[in-house]
Amino acid sequence: MxxxxxxxxxxxxxxxxxxxxxxxxxxxxxxxxxxxxxxxxxxxxxxxxxxxxxxxxxxxxxxxxxxxxxxxxxxxxMMFLCPDCGDKNCSQAKNHRQLCDKDAEELLAPKELRPGVSATTTPEAIERLESNYGEDD
Structure with missing residues (x-):
């Protein structure tokens, strides 16, 4: 929290x-x-x-x-950066309750375009994103 x-x-x-x-x-x-x-x-x-x-x-x-x-x-x-991707225009830089834009692209991509976990996203990161998504802090 x-x-x-x-x-x-x-x-x-x-x-x-x-x-x-x-x-x-x-x-x-x-x-x-x-x-x-x-x-x-x-x-x-x-x-x-x-x-x-x-x-x-x-x-x-x-x-x-x-x-x-x-x-x-x-x-x-002040400049606010996403803690995950470092992008100042990322949704998570504006509000921590939002999913990181880079991770959202990976999670929302059709399954045929993403075979499981990409090389840039660790399983721990996906688990954290899925557990935090939609959480009201």
Missing amino acids: MRAPVWATPLPAAIDSLGKASEALELLFGEGLTFGQSGQYLIVYTPGEACGCLACNRDVYRVRAVAGEDSMFEHDQ
Whole structure:
């Protein structure tokens, strides 16, 4: 499961207010919350794997906006790459819930054009794709 940003506060932040906020967030989201920094903001995330897709980064900027940020243009200057194929135009670079375009081509090709697994796709990758396809994180 991918982690999601749930709260932000501008830095520097008072330690006592962070402690109170952390206790409240643990009540709401459970244990295992992680902290990260985005610009001049401390971001609290739910447990899970970090993601670098455009959709998740937009969520970070939405949380920062709630915390009082007035500029939302920083993510427009970033390039988001697919973790599997490295293509910036791949569907998975825009949203981690999408299947990588290169793998989708292989999986959707007629069986006579793909005899099992291609040389570029490992069985583990196909198993991961089939298990993650359509998963709502």
